[in-house]
Amino acid sequence: MAIKIYNSLTKKKENFEPAVPGEVKMYVCGPTVYALSHIGHARSAVSFDVISRYLASRGYKVTYARNYTDVDDKIINRANEEGVSSEALAERYIKEFDGDMAALGVQVPTYRPKATETIDRIIEVTKDLISKGVAYASGGDVFYAVRLFKDYGSLSGKNIDELEAGARVDINEIKKDPLDFALWKASKPGEPSWESPWGKGRPGWHIECSAMCMEWLGDTIDIHGGGRDLIFPHHENEIAQSEAATGKKPFVKYWLHNGFVNIEKEKMSKSLGNILNIQDALKENTPEAVRLFLLSSQYRSPIDYTGESLKEAEAATERFYKTLERIETEFPEVKDIDYCVSCNEEGFAPLFSAMDDDFNTAEAIGIVFKEVNKANRIMDKAKATGGKTGLTELAYAISLFNEASKFLVIFGKRPEDYFKMQKALSRIPAQEVEALIKARIEARKQKDFKKADAIRDELLSKGVQLEDTAKGTVWTVKG
């Protein structure tokens, strides 16, 4: 069955057919590295991580580029505030971003170009656009003449005359038209700059993505992704630049845009002070739960983060790993049953058809949890009747979990590793918890249930929940 992708350009779901059968060229707009990355950056990165991994797991050879915008006004301003060079600032936040991505299980893309490493190509494309008559130098700046690109507005559904009417009066009078945007900016003293035919300067924002696509992937690509907010003007401008420069269209066959993460129904913004950094989210939740939260709705829908949402994701993750652990300890023979994947591919059909339908991770997760319930039912029944039946079902469940984990990158850890990570989030030291558990076991032995319960209540009030199982007392962290 064909993979269907919602294309922002045509506003329809289309069958996915890359230019070269079996190969996918994919580019995603990465972060501007001037501050710690927030949960919204994580959503974009995780969404496209799943998309690239899914395509790969379905047999495509995926070449994936995601850039770092490491030269930009915000970086320069922040660097000046801190009294460091913009290179150093950018480098620092690239490291932070990479660390955050690694924590969230985001695979390193094939290429991670930086704008500052692509300057030659940017200058080359800019020269090309000038020679084709669609861009002009003015002072030390170079602008793209938007009106000369006849399809301008096709991605965002904007009408150029209406944009013109609503455009703010631009103080920059060297532009011929207020809608024209900068390909190259003359640099002020102290700003990062490169030699160019127009004097010392630095690239504008939009051109870097066009240049990096050409440099690393080619003149035309299959998939281009980014946040919804990039549709206009960023991606609209990319199309204009790239198609004018190469003369090839479409520059991008499928445009994909992820929805936003809102905080308590509001957009994250500096002025509201409601930005949730990835690192802050990871202080109180396992990376796996954060990832599950981000994948629990389809990538185009907005997600609303509330105080409860990550806790819910943690509870669901815990449920999954408890079940997995239970299968492994109660039914160790299951791991020796080779569930034949190659001859039972239909067995994963629901999972694949969910993902084939515009990468519906929410549905895929639902399918996994249906299997979790089924597995627990089988094990409860075995316990009640004393006979072990349903081993094949359990083997199927395990292989379904494995398959899903290949592209979701959740449900794929060793249970003990998950619980270790969860325990690391405890507000009280593990040693202290273990000591109290020991004391409680002693109390229970002496049938001093009052004392035993008091210890349990005390731990619970500190976010540690105890469970007395056949294998002894275990504990989990409950926020």
Add this chain to the structure above:
RNA sequence: GGCGGCGUACCCAAGUGGUAAGGGAGCAGUCUGCAAAACUGCGAUGCGGCGGUUCAAAUCCGCCCGCCGCCUCCA
């Protein structure tokens, strides 16, 4: 004002013509010293509202209401 999107139970969320997945919370039961976990049952005769098409609608059409995003930098 222009363009786009959304509205499914207490909360989150799938479902785009065939009779409402899944997770969390709640209540009850089994289990347990008691809990927790797991399982079972309960929970929308209903999918923002009103009409229409159809044997059949959350799904298609029309109108209305509410919410949100973009139109300036933004994942």
